[in-house]
Amino acid sequence: MPAVTNPVLIGGTGRSGSTILGRILARHPDLYLTDPEEVRFLANNPGMATALGMKNAGFPRSLRARNLAQKAIKRSQGAYFKRPNNSGLQKWLTKEEMVALGDRYLERFGREPLAATQEFTYAVMDKVAAPAEGRRWVDGTPANARVTDLIEPIYPDCQVVAIIRDGRDVAASFVEQTFGPNEILESLREWGRRSLRMHQAVQRCRPGRILTVDMLDMVQNAREESLEQVCSFLNIPLDPGMMEWFADNVSVDRAHVGRWRTQFDDETTEKINALYASIVADLRSKGVRIPLET
Numbered sequence: 480m481p482a483v484t485n486p487v488l489i490g491g492t493g494r495s496g497s498t499i500l501g502r503i504l505a506r507h508p509d510l511y512l513t514d515p516e517e518v519r520f521l522a523n524n525p526g527m528a529t530a531l532g533m534k535n536a537g538f539p540r541s542l543r544a545r546n547l548a549q550k551a552i553k554r555s556q557g558a559y560f561k562r563p564n565n566s567g568l569q570k571w572l573t574k575e576e577m578v579a580l581g582d583r584y585l586e587r588f589g590r591e592p593l594a595a596t597q598e599f600t601y602a603v604m605d606k607v608a609a610p611a612e613g614r615r616w617v618d619g620t621p622a623n624a625r626v627t628d629l630i631e632p633i634y635p636d637c638q639v640v641a642i643i644r645d646g647r648d649v650a651a652s653f654v655e656q657t658f659g660p661n662e663i664l665e666s667l668r669e670w671g672r673r674s675l676r677m678h679q680a681v682q683r684c685r686p687g688r689i690l691t692v693d694m695l696d697m698v699q700n701a702r703e704e705s706l707e708q709v710c711s712f713l714n715i716p717l718d719p720g721m722m723e724w725f726a727d728n729v730s731v732d733r734a735h736v737g738r739w740r741t742q743f744d745d746e747t748t749e750k751i752n753a754l755y756a757s758i759v760a761d762l763r764s765k766g767v768r769i770p771l772e773t
Contacts, residue, residue, distance in 0.1 A: 481601035483608060485636040487617040487713060490522070490624025492673040494652035495644035496694035499729055501619035503706065506721040510713075511611035513618050515566045518607060520559045522622035522630065525550040527596050532629035534592040548588050552581040555603075571606040596633055615713075625676045628683035637688075640709060641677060643770040644694040646670035647739035647755050663747065664754055671758040678767040695771040698734040737773040 487510065489497045498516065505512035521527050525547045534544035556577045560568045568577065580599050587595035608616035623630065624641035631637075650666035660666040681689050690712040697705040706725065710717045739751055759769050 482605050482613060483611065483616055484634065485615060485638065486604070486608075486634060487615055488522075488623040488627070488630065488634075488637055488639045489617065489619045489642065490621050490627070490639060490677070491642040491644065492625075492646075492649055492670050492677065493621040494649045494656070495621070496642040496697060496734070497619045497621050497623075499694075499734065500640060500642060500692070500697065500709070501617055503721055503725050503729070504617050504709075506724045507710075507715060507718045508720070509614055509715045509718075511608060511614045511616045513607055513616050514570065514610075515562065515568075516618070517620040518559070518568070518604070518618050519620050519622075520551065520555040520568070520603065521600055521618075521633070522620045522626050523554070523559070524622065524626075525554065526622070526626075527551050527555075527600055528626045528629035528633060530588075531592055531596045531632065532626070534588070535632075544592070545589065548585060552585060556581060568603065568607065571609065572603065576606075577603075593632055600633055624689070625673060625680055627677075627689060628680040631684055631688070638713060639684075639689040640712070641681065641689055641691045642694050642697070643674070643677075643691060643768060645739075645770045645773045646674065646758065647751055648735065648737065648773055650751070651739040651742045652735065663743065663751060667751060667754055667758065671762060674762055674767055675765065678762075678765070682766075691768060693771050694734070695736065695773060698729055699731050699736060700771070702729075739773070 487504065489501050491497050501512050501516055504510050519526070530544055530547040530551050533547050534541055555568065556574065560574070560577060580602055584595050584599040587598070604616070624639060627639045646667055649670045650663055653666040654661050654663050660669050690709065692705055692709060702725070703722070706722065707717055740748065743751065763769055
């Protein structure tokens with residue numbers, strides 16, 4: 480069995496506040512934020528959870544599972560292993576260790592997909608979270624919330640905090656990054672697709688395993704109440720040190736709340752607002768919880 484069977488996974492649509500919450504929880508004595516803060520190999524696409532989900536999807540989709548498993552291993556030994564500034568899985572495992580684990584995983588995957596996935600994931604995370612010394616570890620890979628149903632068999636006792644945020648602010652943030660969509664309206668459409676995937680994944684999970692938090696509540700409307708809700712969900716006390724760091728480092732300005740209103744010209748802002756209204760109406764018709772408006 481792994482050292483920790485009930486990790487805390489934070490996720491969202493990307494650019495929605497998972498990093499902020501991860502760093503807040505890192506100040507709690509009962510928790511340990513992984514380094515890197517996003518391990519990625521489990522939830523990103525293709526990742527271990529996606530490959531397992533495809534294997535369990537039944538014919539003919541299961542035929543793609545082997546290819547996804549191979550791609551997941553390739554990324555675990557490449558993009559997720561060695562990242563800028565000496566970050567990534569390389570801080571905790573050697574390349575030789577990763578190759579050996581990957582070979583073992585692929586050898587077992589066809590016959591025992593869940594056991595193979597658990598063996599690989601547990602071995603890697605025991606190394607990454609070794610400094611936790613038995614405390615629950617926290618990972619902030621945004622995709623955690625979008626594939627939480629696929630992660631559930633791997634870590635049945637994990638808990639997920641899903642963060643939602645006004646899609647216009649998410650899209651405005653994405654276009655300033657070197658990853659993700661770089662055109663504002665396409666970024667907004669991608670927010671809609673990710674929001675729907677997150678909702679569908681949560682609906683397929685065991686009730687009570689996922690908590691949804693609105694970023695605007697967390698940074699502005701109900702700051703202490705939101706953190707109390709998260710701590711209650713995780714069954715940990717609200718820690719004064721965590722609250723002190725939160726007060727000193729998290730603000731509306733730093734979270735760039737409402738950035739979509741000032742980042743673009745008037746014509747573009749009108750297009751953003753019109754498209755957002757259409758996407759929100761569609762999501763609401765499918766039962767998706769809509770973030771508070773900034």
